[in-house]
Amino acid sequence: MSAAALSDRALLPRAPRIVVKVGSSSLTGEDGRLDTAALGALVDVLAARRAAGGQVVLVSSGAIAAGIGPLGLGARPRDLATAQAAASVGQGLLVAHYTEAFAAHGLRVGQVLLTAEDTIRRVHYRNARRALTRLLDLGVVPIVNENDTVATDEIRFGDNDRLAALVSHLVHADAMVLLTDVDALYDAPPSRAGAHRIASVTDPGELEGVEVTARGSGVGTGGMVTKLAAVAIATGSGIPVVLTSATLAAQALAGQEVGTWFAATGRKRSTRLLWLAYAAHTNGRLVLDDGAVVAVRGGRASLLPAGVTAVEGDFVAGDPVELVSTAGLVVARGIVSFDSAELPALLGRSTSSLRAEHGPGYDREVVHRDDLVLVRRTHQ
Ligand SMILES: Nc1ncnc2c1ncn2[C@@H]1O[C@H](COP(=O)(O)OP(=O)(O)O)[C@@H](O)[C@H]1O
Numbered sequence: 001m002s003a004a005a006l007s008d009r010a011l012l013p014r015a016p017r018i019v020v021k022v023g024s025s026s027l028t029g030e031d032g033r034l035d036t037a038a039l040g041a042l043v044d045v046l047a048a049r050r051a052a053g054g055q056v057v058l059v060s061s062g063a064i065a066a067g068i069g070p071l072g073l074g075a076r077p078r079d080l081a082t083a084q085a086a087a088s089v090g091q092g093l094l095v096a097h098y099t100e101a102f103a104a105h106g107l108r109v110g111q112v113l114l115t116a117e118d119t120i121r122r123v124h125y126r127n128a129r130r131a132l133t134r135l136l137d138l139g140v141v142p143i144v145n146e147n148d149t150v151a152t153d154e155i156r157f158g159d160n161d162r163l164a165a166l167v168s169h170l171v172h173a174d175a176m177v178l179l180t181d182v183d184a185l186y187d188a189p190p191s192r193a194g195a196h197r198i199a200s201v202t203d204p205g206e207l208e209g210v211e212v213t214a215r216g217s218g219v220g221t222g223g224m225v226t227k228l229a230a231v232a233i234a235t236g237s238g239i240p241v242v243l244t245s246a247t248l249a250a251q252a253l254a255g256q257e258v259g260t261w262f263a264a265t266g267r268k269r270s271t272r273l274l275w276l277a278y279a280a281h282t283n284g285r286l287v288l289d290d291g292a293v294v295a296v297r298g299g300r301a302s303l304l305p306a307g308v309t310a311v312e313g314d315f316v317a318g319d320p321v322e323l324v325s326t327a328g329l330v331v332a333r334g335i336v337s338f339d340s341a342e343l344p345a346l347l348g349r350s351t352s353s354l355r356a357e358h359g360p361g362y363d364r365e366v367v368h369r370d371d372l373v374l375v376r377r378t379h380q
Protein backbone atom coordinates (compact mmCIF):
# COMPACT_ATOMS: atom_id res chain seq x y z
CA MET A 1 0.00 0.00 0.00
CA SER A 2 1.24 3.47 -0.72
CA ALA A 3 2.38 5.42 2.35
CA ALA A 4 -0.76 7.54 2.69
CA ALA A 5 -4.30 6.36 2.06
CA LEU A 6 -6.06 7.79 -1.01
CA SER A 7 -7.72 10.94 0.22
CA ASP A 8 -10.24 11.40 -2.55
CA ARG A 9 -12.16 9.32 -5.09
CA ALA A 10 -10.64 11.45 -7.87
CA LEU A 11 -7.33 9.71 -7.13
CA LEU A 12 -8.80 6.23 -7.76
CA PRO A 13 -7.61 6.03 -11.38
CA ARG A 14 -4.04 6.18 -10.09
CA ALA A 15 -4.42 3.60 -7.30
CA PRO A 16 -1.79 0.95 -8.04
CA ARG A 17 -3.67 -1.99 -6.52
CA ILE A 18 -7.41 -2.33 -6.02
CA VAL A 19 -9.73 -5.07 -4.83
CA VAL A 20 -13.07 -5.17 -6.64
CA LYS A 21 -15.90 -7.19 -5.11
CA VAL A 22 -18.95 -8.07 -7.16
CA GLY A 23 -22.03 -9.54 -5.54
CA SER A 24 -24.35 -12.29 -6.74
CA SER A 25 -27.07 -9.72 -7.35
CA SER A 26 -24.95 -8.01 -10.03
CA LEU A 27 -24.12 -11.24 -11.84
CA THR A 28 -27.56 -12.78 -12.00
CA GLY A 29 -30.61 -12.21 -14.13
CA GLU A 30 -34.24 -12.07 -13.05
CA ASP A 31 -34.36 -15.88 -12.89
CA GLY A 32 -31.55 -15.92 -10.32
CA ARG A 33 -29.12 -17.54 -12.77
CA LEU A 34 -25.77 -16.28 -13.94
CA ASP A 35 -25.96 -13.33 -16.35
CA THR A 36 -22.94 -13.80 -18.61
CA ALA A 37 -23.47 -10.47 -20.35
CA ALA A 38 -23.17 -8.63 -17.01
CA LEU A 39 -20.07 -10.68 -16.21
CA GLY A 40 -18.58 -9.79 -19.60
CA ALA A 41 -19.27 -6.08 -19.11
CA LEU A 42 -17.48 -6.12 -15.75
CA VAL A 43 -14.51 -7.96 -17.24
CA ASP A 44 -14.22 -5.27 -19.95
CA VAL A 45 -13.90 -2.60 -17.26
CA LEU A 46 -11.34 -4.56 -15.23
CA ALA A 47 -9.32 -5.45 -18.32
CA ALA A 48 -9.12 -1.76 -19.21
CA ARG A 49 -7.77 -1.11 -15.74
CA ARG A 50 -5.11 -3.80 -16.22
CA ALA A 51 -4.24 -2.34 -19.62
CA ALA A 52 -3.68 1.01 -17.90
CA GLY A 53 -1.18 -0.66 -15.56
CA GLY A 54 -3.32 -1.11 -12.44
CA GLN A 55 -3.38 -4.36 -10.48
CA VAL A 56 -6.80 -5.86 -9.76
CA VAL A 57 -7.95 -8.59 -7.40
CA LEU A 58 -11.53 -9.61 -8.15
CA VAL A 59 -13.61 -11.04 -5.31
CA SER A 60 -16.56 -12.58 -7.10
CA SER A 61 -19.69 -14.14 -5.66
CA GLY A 62 -22.01 -16.05 -7.94
CA ALA A 63 -20.90 -19.67 -7.52
CA ILE A 64 -24.18 -20.71 -5.93
CA ALA A 65 -26.18 -18.73 -8.52
CA ALA A 66 -24.20 -20.33 -11.35
CA GLY A 67 -25.06 -23.79 -10.01
CA ILE A 68 -28.83 -23.21 -9.87
CA GLY A 69 -29.53 -23.76 -13.59
CA PRO A 70 -27.32 -26.80 -14.22
CA LEU A 71 -28.71 -28.56 -11.14
CA GLY A 72 -32.31 -27.78 -12.08
CA LEU A 73 -32.93 -25.97 -8.80
CA GLY A 74 -35.77 -23.48 -8.89
CA ALA A 75 -34.18 -20.86 -6.64
CA ARG A 76 -31.17 -20.15 -4.45
CA PRO A 77 -30.93 -23.10 -2.02
CA ARG A 78 -31.36 -22.23 1.63
CA ASP A 79 -29.88 -25.33 3.25
CA LEU A 80 -26.11 -25.51 3.57
CA ALA A 81 -25.57 -28.89 1.88
CA THR A 82 -27.48 -27.94 -1.29
CA ALA A 83 -25.85 -24.50 -1.34
CA GLN A 84 -22.46 -26.23 -1.13
CA ALA A 85 -23.39 -28.59 -3.95
CA ALA A 86 -24.56 -25.65 -6.08
CA ALA A 87 -21.35 -23.75 -5.32
CA SER A 88 -19.29 -26.79 -6.24
CA VAL A 89 -20.93 -27.02 -9.66
CA GLY A 90 -21.22 -23.26 -10.13
CA GLN A 91 -17.71 -22.18 -9.13
CA GLY A 92 -16.11 -24.09 -12.00
CA LEU A 93 -18.59 -22.61 -14.46
CA LEU A 94 -18.13 -19.12 -13.05
CA VAL A 95 -14.36 -19.26 -13.38
CA ALA A 96 -14.68 -20.77 -16.87
CA HIS A 97 -16.71 -17.69 -17.89
CA TYR A 98 -14.14 -15.35 -16.36
CA THR A 99 -11.26 -17.25 -17.97
CA GLU A 100 -12.82 -16.86 -21.39
CA ALA A 101 -13.85 -13.24 -20.92
CA PHE A 102 -10.44 -12.12 -19.64
CA ALA A 103 -8.65 -14.20 -22.31
CA ALA A 104 -10.40 -12.09 -24.95
CA HIS A 105 -8.33 -9.21 -23.52
CA GLY A 106 -5.15 -11.31 -23.42
CA LEU A 107 -5.36 -11.71 -19.63
CA ARG A 108 -5.06 -14.76 -17.41
CA VAL A 109 -7.03 -15.42 -14.27
CA GLY A 110 -6.21 -17.54 -11.21
CA GLN A 111 -8.84 -19.02 -8.92
CA VAL A 112 -8.27 -18.47 -5.20
CA LEU A 113 -10.73 -20.09 -2.78
CA LEU A 114 -10.41 -18.99 0.83
CA THR A 115 -12.11 -19.92 4.06
CA ALA A 116 -12.58 -17.75 7.12
CA GLU A 117 -9.88 -19.89 8.74
CA ASP A 118 -7.39 -18.72 6.13
CA THR A 119 -7.71 -15.20 7.41
CA ILE A 120 -7.02 -16.01 11.06
CA ARG A 121 -4.49 -18.82 11.27
CA ARG A 122 -1.14 -17.14 10.86
CA VAL A 123 0.37 -19.78 8.56
CA HIS A 124 -2.74 -19.80 6.37
CA TYR A 125 -2.93 -16.06 5.84
CA ARG A 126 0.77 -15.79 5.14
CA ASN A 127 0.30 -18.46 2.48
CA ALA A 128 -2.72 -16.69 1.04
CA ARG A 129 -0.87 -13.38 0.94
CA ARG A 130 2.15 -14.94 -0.75
CA ALA A 131 0.05 -16.67 -3.40
CA LEU A 132 -2.03 -13.56 -4.12
CA THR A 133 0.93 -11.23 -4.44
CA ARG A 134 2.77 -13.69 -6.67
CA LEU A 135 -0.26 -13.93 -8.94
CA LEU A 136 -0.36 -10.12 -9.16
CA ASP A 137 3.38 -9.95 -9.87
CA LEU A 138 2.85 -12.44 -12.69
CA GLY A 139 0.19 -10.18 -14.22
CA VAL A 140 -2.65 -12.56 -13.38
CA VAL A 141 -6.09 -11.38 -12.20
CA PRO A 142 -6.83 -13.41 -9.05
CA ILE A 143 -10.50 -14.32 -8.72
CA VAL A 144 -11.32 -14.93 -5.09
CA ASN A 145 -14.37 -16.56 -3.56
CA GLU A 146 -15.14 -18.27 -0.30
CA ASN A 147 -14.43 -21.99 -0.45
CA ASP A 148 -18.12 -22.73 0.02
CA THR A 149 -17.91 -26.51 -0.26
CA VAL A 150 -15.71 -26.85 2.81
CA ALA A 151 -16.92 -23.86 4.83
CA THR A 152 -19.04 -24.90 7.79
CA ASP A 153 -21.99 -22.99 9.21
CA GLU A 154 -20.05 -22.12 12.35
CA ILE A 155 -17.02 -20.69 10.62
CA ARG A 156 -17.81 -19.10 7.33
CA PHE A 157 -18.33 -15.62 5.96
CA GLY A 158 -21.45 -16.54 3.99
CA ASP A 159 -21.35 -13.15 2.34
CA ASN A 160 -18.31 -12.04 0.35
CA ASP A 161 -18.29 -8.45 1.58
CA ARG A 162 -16.20 -9.08 4.68
CA LEU A 163 -14.04 -11.56 2.79
CA ALA A 164 -13.28 -8.76 0.29
CA ALA A 165 -12.31 -6.39 3.10
CA LEU A 166 -9.92 -8.93 4.58
CA VAL A 167 -8.47 -9.69 1.15
CA SER A 168 -7.99 -5.93 0.62
CA HIS A 169 -6.05 -5.85 3.83
CA LEU A 170 -4.14 -9.02 2.97
CA VAL A 171 -2.86 -7.66 -0.36
CA HIS A 172 -2.37 -4.11 0.99
CA ALA A 173 -4.83 -2.71 -1.52
CA ASP A 174 -4.99 1.04 -2.08
CA ALA A 175 -8.77 0.93 -2.37
CA MET A 176 -11.69 -1.47 -2.29
CA VAL A 177 -14.60 -1.20 -4.73
CA LEU A 178 -17.85 -2.88 -3.68
CA LEU A 179 -20.14 -3.49 -6.65
CA THR A 180 -23.76 -4.39 -5.97
CA ASP A 181 -27.22 -3.83 -7.41
CA VAL A 182 -27.81 -0.36 -5.93
CA ASP A 183 -25.88 2.67 -7.13
CA ALA A 184 -24.95 3.88 -3.63
CA LEU A 185 -25.64 3.75 0.06
CA TYR A 186 -28.92 5.49 0.83
CA ASP A 187 -30.06 6.97 4.12
CA ALA A 188 -32.87 4.38 4.12
CA PRO A 189 -33.51 1.23 2.04
CA PRO A 190 -33.73 2.56 -1.54
CA SER A 191 -37.11 0.93 -2.08
CA ARG A 192 -38.51 3.49 0.34
CA ALA A 193 -39.84 6.72 -1.17
CA GLY A 194 -37.71 9.70 -0.23
CA ALA A 195 -34.49 7.74 0.45
CA HIS A 196 -31.45 9.88 -0.42
CA ARG A 197 -28.09 8.85 -1.80
CA ILE A 198 -25.16 9.42 0.52
CA ALA A 199 -22.29 10.69 -1.64
CA SER A 200 -19.49 10.35 0.87
CA VAL A 201 -18.78 9.30 4.42
CA THR A 202 -15.67 10.67 6.07
CA ASP A 203 -16.38 9.59 9.63
CA PRO A 204 -18.16 6.42 10.86
CA GLY A 205 -20.33 8.65 13.09
CA GLU A 206 -22.05 9.93 9.94
CA LEU A 207 -23.61 6.47 9.55
CA GLU A 208 -25.64 6.85 12.71
CA GLY A 209 -29.29 7.08 11.78
CA VAL A 210 -28.69 5.53 8.36
CA GLU A 211 -31.19 2.72 8.01
CA VAL A 212 -29.87 -0.44 6.41
CA THR A 213 -31.39 -3.88 6.07
CA ALA A 214 -29.74 -7.27 6.15
CA ARG A 215 -32.20 -8.46 3.53
CA GLY A 216 -30.46 -8.45 0.18
CA SER A 217 -31.75 -8.77 -3.31
CA GLY A 218 -32.89 -12.38 -3.02
CA VAL A 219 -29.77 -13.85 -4.60
CA GLY A 220 -27.27 -11.93 -2.48
CA THR A 221 -26.68 -12.37 1.22
CA GLY A 222 -26.30 -9.86 3.98
CA GLY A 223 -27.75 -6.84 2.17
CA MET A 224 -26.24 -3.50 3.16
CA VAL A 225 -25.45 -4.65 6.70
CA THR A 226 -22.53 -6.86 5.68
CA LYS A 227 -21.36 -4.17 3.25
CA LEU A 228 -21.10 -1.64 6.05
CA ALA A 229 -19.29 -4.21 8.20
CA ALA A 230 -16.85 -4.67 5.30
CA VAL A 231 -16.51 -0.91 4.94
CA ALA A 232 -15.68 -0.65 8.66
CA ILE A 233 -12.97 -3.30 8.33
CA ALA A 234 -11.39 -1.67 5.28
CA THR A 235 -11.60 1.98 6.24
CA GLY A 236 -10.63 1.18 9.82
CA SER A 237 -7.39 -0.25 8.52
CA GLY A 238 -6.53 2.55 6.14
CA ILE A 239 -8.25 1.43 2.94
CA PRO A 240 -10.92 3.71 1.39
CA VAL A 241 -13.98 2.16 -0.23
CA VAL A 242 -16.28 3.04 -3.11
CA LEU A 243 -19.69 1.38 -3.10
CA THR A 244 -21.75 1.50 -6.28
CA SER A 245 -23.56 -0.67 -8.78
CA ALA A 246 -21.73 -2.98 -11.16
CA THR A 247 -23.17 -1.02 -14.09
CA LEU A 248 -21.30 2.07 -12.85
CA ALA A 249 -17.99 0.24 -12.35
CA ALA A 250 -16.21 2.14 -15.15
CA GLN A 251 -17.25 5.53 -13.77
CA ALA A 252 -16.29 4.51 -10.23
CA LEU A 253 -12.82 3.36 -11.30
CA ALA A 254 -12.43 6.58 -13.27
CA GLY A 255 -12.94 8.50 -10.01
CA GLN A 256 -16.23 10.05 -11.09
CA GLU A 257 -18.87 11.24 -8.62
CA VAL A 258 -20.88 8.02 -8.47
CA GLY A 259 -21.77 5.77 -5.57
CA THR A 260 -20.67 6.37 -2.00
CA TRP A 261 -17.07 7.15 -1.08
CA PHE A 262 -15.96 6.00 2.37
CA ALA A 263 -12.74 7.69 3.45
CA ALA A 264 -10.06 5.73 5.30
CA THR A 265 -10.27 6.37 9.03
CA GLY A 266 -7.74 4.16 10.75
CA ARG A 267 -4.28 2.70 10.55
CA LYS A 268 -3.29 -0.74 9.37
CA ARG A 269 -3.92 -3.60 11.85
CA SER A 270 -3.21 -7.29 11.77
CA THR A 271 -5.53 -9.21 9.47
CA ARG A 272 -6.18 -11.78 12.14
CA LEU A 273 -7.32 -9.15 14.62
CA LEU A 274 -9.53 -7.51 12.00
CA TRP A 275 -11.19 -10.83 11.37
CA LEU A 276 -11.62 -11.34 15.07
CA ALA A 277 -13.08 -7.88 15.61
CA TYR A 278 -15.52 -7.81 12.73
CA ALA A 279 -16.02 -11.15 11.07
CA ALA A 280 -15.55 -14.03 13.46
CA HIS A 281 -18.41 -16.18 14.68
CA THR A 282 -17.47 -16.88 18.27
CA ASN A 283 -17.82 -20.39 19.66
CA GLY A 284 -18.22 -19.60 23.33
CA ARG A 285 -17.92 -17.05 26.11
CA LEU A 286 -15.58 -16.52 29.01
CA VAL A 287 -17.04 -14.62 31.95
CA LEU A 288 -14.48 -12.30 33.53
CA ASP A 289 -14.36 -10.98 37.08
CA ASP A 290 -14.28 -7.19 37.51
CA GLY A 291 -10.49 -7.03 37.86
CA ALA A 292 -9.99 -8.94 34.64
CA VAL A 293 -12.45 -6.66 32.81
CA VAL A 294 -10.43 -3.60 33.88
CA ALA A 295 -7.15 -5.30 32.92
CA VAL A 296 -8.40 -6.37 29.50
CA ARG A 297 -9.98 -2.96 28.81
CA GLY A 298 -6.61 -1.40 29.57
CA GLY A 299 -5.46 -2.98 26.33
CA ARG A 300 -2.14 -4.38 27.45
CA ALA A 301 -2.97 -7.39 29.64
CA SER A 302 -3.49 -11.02 28.68
CA LEU A 303 -6.39 -12.90 30.24
CA LEU A 304 -5.17 -15.33 32.92
CA PRO A 305 -7.12 -18.28 34.38
CA ALA A 306 -7.38 -16.39 37.68
CA GLY A 307 -9.65 -13.75 36.10
CA VAL A 308 -12.18 -16.14 34.55
CA THR A 309 -15.23 -17.10 36.59
CA ALA A 310 -17.24 -19.20 34.11
CA VAL A 311 -17.02 -20.81 30.69
CA GLU A 312 -19.92 -21.12 28.24
CA GLY A 313 -20.10 -23.05 24.97
CA ASP A 314 -18.02 -25.71 23.25
CA PHE A 315 -14.71 -24.68 21.78
CA VAL A 316 -11.20 -25.91 21.21
CA ALA A 317 -7.90 -24.08 21.61
CA GLY A 318 -7.53 -21.66 18.68
CA ASP A 319 -11.25 -20.84 18.46
CA PRO A 320 -12.61 -17.29 18.72
CA VAL A 321 -14.56 -16.57 21.92
CA GLU A 322 -16.23 -13.57 23.53
CA LEU A 323 -14.93 -12.13 26.77
CA VAL A 324 -17.87 -10.82 28.81
CA SER A 325 -18.34 -9.08 32.15
CA THR A 326 -20.40 -10.70 34.91
CA ALA A 327 -23.26 -8.45 33.73
CA GLY A 328 -23.01 -10.08 30.30
CA LEU A 329 -21.50 -7.07 28.48
CA VAL A 330 -19.12 -8.07 25.68
CA VAL A 331 -15.75 -6.53 26.48
CA ALA A 332 -13.49 -8.16 23.91
CA ARG A 333 -13.04 -11.04 21.53
CA GLY A 334 -10.07 -13.34 21.64
CA ILE A 335 -8.50 -16.53 20.40
CA VAL A 336 -8.65 -18.92 23.35
CA SER A 337 -5.69 -21.16 24.07
CA PHE A 338 -7.49 -23.96 25.99
CA ASP A 339 -10.35 -26.29 25.10
CA SER A 340 -13.68 -25.60 26.87
CA ALA A 341 -13.45 -29.08 28.45
CA GLU A 342 -10.19 -28.37 30.26
CA LEU A 343 -10.85 -24.77 31.35
CA PRO A 344 -13.31 -25.21 34.27
CA ALA A 345 -10.68 -27.00 36.39
CA LEU A 346 -8.27 -24.09 35.89
CA LEU A 347 -10.55 -21.15 36.70
CA GLY A 348 -9.61 -18.73 39.43
CA ARG A 349 -6.24 -20.47 39.85
CA SER A 350 -2.92 -18.65 39.79
CA THR A 351 -0.52 -19.55 36.98
CA SER A 352 2.11 -20.71 39.48
CA SER A 353 -0.25 -23.20 41.16
CA LEU A 354 -1.38 -24.47 37.75
CA ARG A 355 2.22 -24.99 36.69
CA ALA A 356 2.97 -26.83 39.95
CA GLU A 357 -0.04 -29.12 39.59
CA HIS A 358 -0.35 -29.72 35.82
CA GLY A 359 3.14 -28.96 34.55
CA PRO A 360 4.64 -26.17 32.34
CA GLY A 361 2.24 -25.50 29.41
CA TYR A 362 -0.62 -24.99 31.89
CA ASP A 363 0.74 -21.66 33.09
CA ARG A 364 -0.17 -20.05 29.75
CA GLU A 365 -2.68 -17.24 29.29
CA VAL A 366 -6.29 -18.18 28.53
CA VAL A 367 -6.19 -15.46 25.87
CA HIS A 368 -2.87 -13.85 24.99
CA ARG A 369 -3.00 -10.06 24.61
CA ASP A 370 -1.79 -10.37 20.99
CA ASP A 371 -4.88 -12.49 20.28
CA LEU A 372 -7.41 -10.10 21.77
CA VAL A 373 -9.41 -7.15 20.44
CA LEU A 374 -11.60 -4.80 22.41
CA VAL A 375 -15.15 -4.67 21.12
CA ARG A 376 -16.56 -1.53 19.59
CA ARG A 377 -20.02 -1.36 18.12
CA THR A 378 -20.43 -1.58 14.33
CA HIS A 379 -23.46 -2.02 12.11
CA GLN A 380 -23.09 -5.80 12.34
N1 LIG B 1 -29.61 2.01 3.16
C1 LIG B 1 -29.47 1.23 2.08
N2 LIG B 1 -28.86 1.73 0.97
C2 LIG B 1 -28.69 0.98 -0.14
N3 LIG B 1 -29.08 -0.32 -0.24
C3 LIG B 1 -29.69 -0.90 0.83
C4 LIG B 1 -29.89 -0.15 2.04
N4 LIG B 1 -30.49 -0.99 2.93
C5 LIG B 1 -30.65 -2.17 2.30
N5 LIG B 1 -30.18 -2.15 1.03
C6 LIG B 1 -30.25 -3.30 0.11
O1 LIG B 1 -29.01 -3.99 -0.01
C7 LIG B 1 -29.05 -4.73 -1.24
C8 LIG B 1 -27.68 -5.19 -1.67
O2 LIG B 1 -27.29 -6.31 -0.91
P1 LIG B 1 -27.10 -7.79 -1.55
O3 LIG B 1 -28.34 -8.17 -2.27
O4 LIG B 1 -26.62 -8.66 -0.45
O5 LIG B 1 -26.00 -7.49 -2.64
P2 LIG B 1 -24.77 -8.32 -3.20
O6 LIG B 1 -25.31 -9.56 -3.84
O7 LIG B 1 -24.19 -7.33 -4.17
O8 LIG B 1 -23.84 -8.60 -2.07
C9 LIG B 1 -29.71 -3.77 -2.20
O9 LIG B 1 -30.42 -4.44 -3.20
C10 LIG B 1 -30.61 -2.91 -1.32
O10 LIG B 1 -31.97 -3.23 -1.52
Ligand SMILES: N[C@@H](CCC(=O)OP(=O)(O)O)C(=O)O
Binds near residue numbers: 061
Ligand atom coordinates in the same frame (compact mmCIF):
# COMPACT_ATOMS: atom_id res chain seq x y z
N1 LIG C 1 -19.61 -17.61 -2.01
C1 LIG C 1 -20.99 -17.37 -2.38
C2 LIG C 1 -21.29 -15.93 -2.13
C3 LIG C 1 -22.38 -15.69 -1.15
C4 LIG C 1 -23.13 -14.41 -1.53
O1 LIG C 1 -24.25 -14.48 -1.96
O2 LIG C 1 -22.46 -13.28 -1.45
P1 LIG C 1 -22.96 -11.81 -1.93
O3 LIG C 1 -23.75 -11.90 -3.17
O4 LIG C 1 -21.70 -11.11 -2.18
O5 LIG C 1 -23.73 -11.23 -0.79
C5 LIG C 1 -21.18 -17.65 -3.88
O6 LIG C 1 -20.24 -17.54 -4.64
O7 LIG C 1 -22.29 -17.96 -4.28
